Amino acid sequence: xxxxxxxxxxxxxxxxxxxxxxxxxxxxxATRQKSPYVLLDAYxxxxxxxxxxxxxxxFWSAAQNRLIVTDTGNNRLLFLGYQDGRLxxxxxxxxxxxxxxxxxxxxRQGKILVIEQGTIIAYEPKTGERRLAINGxxxxxxxxYPSRIALDDRDNLYVTDQGNGQIYIxxxxxxxxxxxAPSSARSKGFSAVKADKAGNIFAIDPVQGTVYVYGAxxxxxxEFARRGTxxxxxxxxxxxxxxxxxxxxxLDSHGHRIQLFDxxxxxxxxxxxxxxxxxxxxxxxxxxxxxxxxxxxxxxxDSRLQVFIxxxxxxx
Amino acid sequence: xxxxxxxxxxxxxxxxxxxxxxYSGSVxxxxxxxxxxxxxxxxxxxxxxxxxxxxxVRKGQCTACHDPHTSNQGKFLKKDPKELCYSxxxxxxxxxxxxxxxxxxxxxxxxxxxxxxxxxxxxxLAKEPNKLCLACHESVKKQLNLAHxxxxxxxxxxxxxxxxxxxxxxxxxxxxxxxxxxxxHEIRCKANGIALAPLLKNADxxxxxxxxxxxxxxxxxxxxxxxxxxxKCDSCHDLGGGAKNFKLKQPVKTLCVSCHPNxxxxxxxxxxxxxxxxxxxxxxxxxxAMSKSQIWKNEKWLCFSCHSDTERREKLSVERQKxxxxxxxTSGKCSNCHDPHASDWPHNLKKDGVEVCAECHKxxxxxxxxxxxxxxxxxTGQPIYCTTCHGMHTADYKFMLHFDRKKELCMQCHKKE
Numbered sequence: 001x002x003x004x005x006x007x008x009x010x011x012x013x014x015x016x017x018x019x020x021x022x023x024x025x026x027x028x029x030a031t032r033q034k035s036p037y038v039l040l041d042a043y044x045x046x047x048x049x050x051x052x053x054x055x056x057x058x059f060w061s062a063a064q065n066r067l068i069v070t071d072t073g074n075n076r077l078l079f080l081g082y083q084d085g086r087l088x089x090x091x092x093x094x095x096x097x098x099x100x101x102x103x104x105x106x107x108r109q110g111k112i113l114v115i116e117q118g119t120i121i122a123y124e125p126k127t128g129e130r131r132l133a134i135n136g137x138x139x140x141x142x143x144x145y146p147s148r149i150a151l152d153d154r155d156n157l158y159v160t161d162q163g164n165g166q167i168y169i170x171x172x173x174x175x176x177x178x179x180x181a182p183s184s185a186r187s188k189g190f191s192a193v194k195a196d197k198a199g200n201i202f203a204i205d206p207v208q209g210t211v212y213v214y215g216a217x218x219x220x221x222x223e224f225a226r227r228g229t230x231x232x233x234x235x236x237x238x239x240x241x242x243x244x245x246x247x248x249x250x251l252d253s254h255g256h257r258i259q260l261f262d263x264x265x266x267x268x269x270x271x272x273x274x275x276x277x278x279x280x281x282x283x284x285x286x287x288x289x290x291x292x293x294x295x296x297x298x299x300x301x302d303s304r305l306q307v308f309i310x311x312x313x314x315x316x
Numbered sequence: 317x318x319x320x321x322x323x324x325x326x327x328x329x330x331x332x333x334x335x336x337x338x339y340s341g342s343v344x345x346x347x348x349x350x351x352x353x354x355x356x357x358x359x360x361x362x363x364x365x366x367x368x369x370x371x372x373v374r375k376g377q378c379t380a381c382h383d384p385h386t387s388n389q390g391k392f393l394k395k396d397p398k399e400l401c402y403s404x405x406x407x408x409x410x411x412x413x414x415x416x417x418x419x420x421x422x423x424x425x426x427x428x429x430x431x432x433x434x435x436x437x438x439x440x441l442a443k444e445p446n447k448l449c450l451a452c453h454e455s456v457k458k459q460l461n462l463a464h465x466x467x468x469x470x471x472x473x474x475x476x477x478x479x480x481x482x483x484x485x486x487x488x489x490x491x492x493x494x495x496x497x498x499x500x501h502e503i504r505c506k507a508n509g510i511a512l513a514p515l516l517k518n519a520d521x522x523x524x525x526x527x528x529x530x531x532x533x534x535x536x537x538x539x540x541x542x543x544x545x546x547x548k549c550d551s552c553h554d555l556g557g558g559a560k561n562f563k564l565k566q567p568v569k570t571l572c573v574s575c576h577p578n579x580x581x582x583x584x585x586x587x588x589x590x591x592x593x594x595x596x597x598x599x600x601x602x603x604x605a606m607s608k609s610q611i612w613k614n615e616k617w618l619c620f621s622c623h624s625d626t627e628r629r630e631k632l633s634v635e636r637q638k639x640x641x642x643x644x645x646t647s648g649k650c651s652n653c654h655d656p657h658a659s660d661w662p663h664n665l666k667k668d669g670v671e672v673c674a675e676c677h678k679x680x681x682x683x684x685x686x687x688x689x690x691x692x693x694x695x696t697g698q699p700i701y702c703t704t705c706h707g708m709h710t711a712d713y714k715f716m717l718h719f720d721r722k723k724e725l726c727m728q729c730h731k732k733e
Contacts, residue, residue, distance in 0.1 A: 044696060044697035044698060045697060051697065051698060051699075054585050054586075054660070054661075054662065056585060056586075072585045073585070099583060100583055100584065100585050100660075102585065117582045117583045118582030118583075119582075140567075140569070140570075142570055143567070143569040143570045143573070145582065145587075147587065147589075162587065162589060162595075163569055164569060165595065188589065188595060188598060188622070189589055189595065191589060206589070207589075207622045227624075227625075229625075229628075235625040236623070236625050236626075254625050254626070254629075255625075276693065276695040276696055276704075276728070277695050278695070283662070283663070285662075299696070300662045300663070301662055301663075301669070301698075301701075301703065301704075302693065302696035302697075302698040303698060304696045304697065304698065
């Protein structure tokens with residue numbers, strides 16, 4: 001019987017340990033590479049060198065095929081579009097009276113609606129006309145305090161109202177249509193609202209970490225997602241986007257990632273890791289998706305806009 | 317005959333051997349008598365001659381808890397103190413699974429309150445209950461000097477209202493506060509002469525009253541709304557309908573801002589979700605509160621009741637750094653750095669990510685790395701703030717840094733230098 005030499009055991013075990021470690025590292029990398037989205041572009045300043053500052057809103061204008069960035073810190077709106085496959089500044093909209101714009105949308109007629117100083121302002125970019133957007137009376141107008149706005153395909157306007165803790169709906173003439181109160185008594189309000197093609201209304205409550213879905217008639221259809229740290233749970237979600245197929249992209253700001261849900265609210269996966277380098281996210285606050293399924297994400301601390309596209313082979 | 321007697325003799329011998337074996341076994345297995353211990357620790361025997369004696373001590377079973385030879389625990393304890401106590405007191409361990417647990421119990425320090433051997437007090441308490449409680453609860457102790465106190469508190473009967481280990485109620489009280497208070501006295505609250513008993517039967521008394529003592533008659537909490545303190549209930553309530561129809565004059569969302577319009581803060585970029593009207597009472601007590609600005613409880617409790625993920629991350633961060641010094645965090649004063657209503661800066665910081673730190677760190681501010689317009693973070697193309705390197709609630713490394721300063725912190729930006 002051959003005796004195993006002790007001095008050989010040590011290097012062999014070291015090599016084995018090293019191989020195991022490498023394997024584990026590769027497994028971690030492989031898991032990371034499975035992200036369903038990859039970075040297409042990053043945009044932190046305009047072509048003239050003016051840095052974005054405290055961006056509070058993103059809106060994909062399907063009619064005009066452009067992205068509207070609410071550059072709150074600079075009191076302006078940026079219209080971005082694609083040239084040679086890269087995101088470029090198409091136009092910059094600034095008004096002397098525009099102060100602290102929080103969220104902006106563009107109607108099919110090209111009218112810009114902006115939340116400013118506790119009210120909704122309508123701008124006509126061609127003429128520069130500025131006026132209060134909402135026509136006529138609506139309930140609890142005295143305590144109405146809009147925070148985020150969204151549009152659907154028919155230009156119905158959806159507004160999250162912090163003053164009353166409800167969602168207000170206005171028709172395409174900006175006349176009050178209806179309002180939706182939270183379906184959960186525990187809800188402390190909504191941080192974002194979106195509408196899909198089918199007319200469903202999505203609202204997110206960051207404290208509960210839950211998305212409430214309402215039909216066009218305002219009745220509760222379903223709710224999904226919850227707060228937590230496990231797979232598919234949200235640490236503190238502040239925004240969401242809904243694509244053409246009704247899939248939902250929930251922005252988990254404190255989790256530094258985006259959680260992907262299908263149109264029925266089933267969890268599909270997540271993307272993004274905490275970090276400052278490109279492709280990473282650090283306290284992201286806004287998300288938007290365009291008609292080509294490109295995802296736009298804004299980081300809170302550095303106001304960097306990053307564009308992600310579906311990875312090859314990834315399923316939606 | 318001879319054979320029979322020989323057989324008897326043999327059985328007799330076997331029995332003797334068996335008895336001897338069993339006896340020697342029991343002697344061998346027997347724990348050393350307490351007298352062996354008292355041989356050296358003679359003073360203990362006298363010390364243990366008290367009214368209440370722990371069962372193992374009374375039975376002389378020193379080795380039930382102590383190992384006479386070696387131990388990895390202090391005082392030659394057989395096990396970790398917590399495990400040792402719960403190995404007999406299993407009922408209590410089970411009870412702790414559900415409910416609010418006293419911090420001392422949570423920290424597994426039974427002997428802070430109990431003497432493990434003998435005392436002259438019940439339940440082996442180390443001191444009289446009130447002295448024991450007030451030794452830790454210093455802020456409550458100070459309330460003894462206030463003008464008005466509830467009788468059990470004045471008389472030091474903490475256990476009249478509180479449970480010592482665990483309770484389903486917050487503050488370790490025995491029952492819901494309204495049931496507890498009403499078990500001794502009826503509701504005496506009035507508004508402009510209208511008795512409010514029917515209305516307040518199920519109300520939480522400690523939202524307005526201090527459960528121990530107060531400088532104010534009626535033992536109200538110290539931070540009261542001006543109208544409430546002045547007895548002007550009709551400033552906010554419509555008293556016309558009597559106690560059964562004691563409604564607010566307007567909904568909360570418009571009522572508060574009708575006097576406090578500045579709190580609407582509509583021109584700021586980051587407005588706290590609860591600001592703007594409806595939710596004033598989520599954070600503020602409209603009558604009389606224990607904390608400044610009439611917030612329901614202390615700031616940390618209030619903020620973390622929604623921002624539970626920040627609480628979890630902060631705990632991990634403090635553990636990883638083995639303690640931190642940032643006074644905003646250690647004192648639980650979230651509002652040192654954050655504006656609870658609205659701000660122009662991300663995370664509702666009161667000022668930008670440099671100025672807010674410089675409020676305390678004046679010296680460091682004068683000698684720091686170039687900041688703001690003087691330096692750009694190459695990773696993001698945006699200005700560098702203190703918060704670029706330091707993470708207030710989530711940092712992993714010493715000095716609240718996001719990266720190890722000896723390895724990778726500087727290299728994040730200075731790669732080719």
